[in-house]
Amino acid sequence: MITAHAVPILSDNYAWLLRDAATGATAIVDPAEVAPVVAAIEAAGGRLDTILLTHHHVDHIDGADEIRARYGAKIAGAAADAHRLPKLDVAVAEGDTVAIGQSTARVMETPGHTLGHIAYYFADGGVLLCGDTLFSLGCGRLLEGTAANMFASLQKFAALPPDTLVCCGHEYTESNARFALHATPDNAALQAYAAQVKALRAAGKPTIPSRLSDELAANPFLRAPDVATLAALRSAKDKF
Ligand code: ZN
Ligand code: FE
Numbered sequence: 001m002i003t004a005h006a007v008p009i010l011s012d013n014y015a016w017l018l019r020d021a022a023t024g025a026t027a028i029v030d031p032a033e034v035a036p037v038v039a040a041i042e043a044a045g046g047r048l049d050t051i052l053l054t055h056h057h058v059d060h061i062d063g064a065d066e067i068r069a070r071y072g073a074k075i076a077g078a079a080a081d082a083h084r085l086p087k088l089d090v091a092v093a094e095g096d097t098v099a100i101g102q103s104t105a106r107v108m109e110t111p112g113h114t115l116g117h118i119a120y121y122f123a124d125g126g127v128l129l130c131g132d133t134l135f136s137l138g139c140g141r142l143l144e145g146t147a148a149n150m151f152a153s154l155q156k157f158a159a160l161p162p163d164t165l166v167c168c169g170h171e172y173t174e175s176n177a178r179f180a181l182h183a184t185p186d187n188a189a190l191q192a193y194a195a196q197v198k199a200l201r202a203a204g205k206p207t208i209p210s211r212l213s214d215e216l217a218a219n220p221f222l223r224a225p226d227v228a229t230l231a232a233l234r235s236a237k238d239k240f
Helices: 034-043 064-071 079-084 147-158 173-183 188-202 212-218 227-239
Strands: 002-009 013-020 026-029 050-052 074-078 090-092 097-100 103-109 118-122 127-131 165-168
Touching: 002 034, 002 127, 002 165, 013 034, 013 127, 013 165, 026 034, 034 064, 050 064, 050 097, 064 074, 074 079, 079 090, 103 147, 147 212, 147 227, 165 212, 173 188, 173 227, 188 212
Parallel strands: 026 050, 050 074, 074 090, 127 165
Antiparallel strands: 002 013, 013 026, 097 103, 103 118, 118 127
8 A cells, every 4th residue: 555745846846755655665766856856756765666747848847867866766758758857767658567676557548738657556555646637626727738638547546445645846825826716606515625725825835635435526627518618718717
């Protein structure tokens, strides 16, 4: 079983330290800043087996080469984006699995924010590492893919068990909540969730990971019924 701990890095990114309870095997997701990631690894026992990358943006990959060299870890990332990721030891695609000790992640191709974006889902532990595809109360900008790409990617997440922990790449929840309340003001679940988010942030606490069930109830992007609705929401958010 995998447990996931957020490691705050850069201004508002999260790297994720994953630990397999049975073996102590450890992985880090999107380690884009060396010092805080090394501190988190050392505090957890100084072992690192695997580096998992979600996509090629610098705020997700910077630091991966240096951390690989320091711990002798293997880097896994999207085969489709191998040309613009650090040199991959393990190149993966839809449906592939990556083992961390006795726990296994399933790779999901989730284009939209970038074309080669992937997510990792650990059924044992119920942990989803979704990078910049799904955010709490939001979704990634369409920098490379289309709204149809993003819609299909979000639908893959919507089909996971509702108690899945959503471990995304940024602490954007409070600003996402402002747009979500503007776009879907009558959603009572959103109103309640946004109030929780506000209280957490006022107390200086993270809002991530969130529960997929909360996103399914409150996140207008995940709730969009079709591509056209998602496209309209995304372009409205870009101008908000
Ligand atoms: Zn990104
Ligand atoms: Fe990012």
